[in-house]
Amino acid sequence: MMRLLFSLMSGLLFGLGLIISGMSNPAKVLAFLDLAGNWDPSLALVMLGAIAVAAPAFWLARRRERSLLGEPFMLPVAHRIDRRLLLGSLAFGIGWGVAGFCPGPALVSLLAWQPKAWIFAASMLAGMALFALLESRRSPAAA
């Protein structure tokens, strides 16, 4: 129960952070990505601020056996920088640059009744499903 409560709270705060910082507004995101135009660097500060606050928590997490609620820490173990990582991130960056939405802001904009966010989120989920399908074909055992 506590797990769900803290998870819900984290999601709420995350969403509020995206809204207040302007990340949930594609126009602002595109202004940040537009180096050659009227560049708006403020989202870089948002990201640095988020990293600065989160970093001590991760530092602490590495020094503990279990989380404060007794859960095991599920930290990524992958270290390899391979083609999948780079090509995937490349595709993500292009899509991000076209629409100005990344996954979090798109979800946050859904209940703000932004039709464009619905179109984007639907095709994003389709893209994720496509990935799952391709992966399951590649190794049926892992699916």
Next chain:
Amino acid sequence: MLIGLAAAILILFNGRIAGISGIVAGVRLRAQEGWRLAFLAGLLLSPLLYRLYGGMPAAQTGAGAVALCVAGLLVGVGVRYGGGCTSGHGVCGLARRSVRSLAATVTFMAAGFVTVYCLRHGFAP
């Protein structure tokens, strides 16, 4: 800062990474995975909470429906192959000083910069 706080809560209490794309992709109807649904519920409800205090700033994008579909597909497939998005790699990954996340973040940022450059300045007369 709120985003960082949210990520800090999720790792310290739940032992989980606040990576939106991974959380969405991992949603299952199993009690063990309930935290994902709870997190997403919070994320989805946040604009309603925000609206209690003030109007929600309208999301503006010049992209048309077709462009949004293509962009959504690219983002959906891309974040899965890349293993994360702005939150998982950009915030959590960099916060735990992961070189892999740095590589991913530099790549998608650069791709975003170049894409916007091409769309806004590349084809201009």
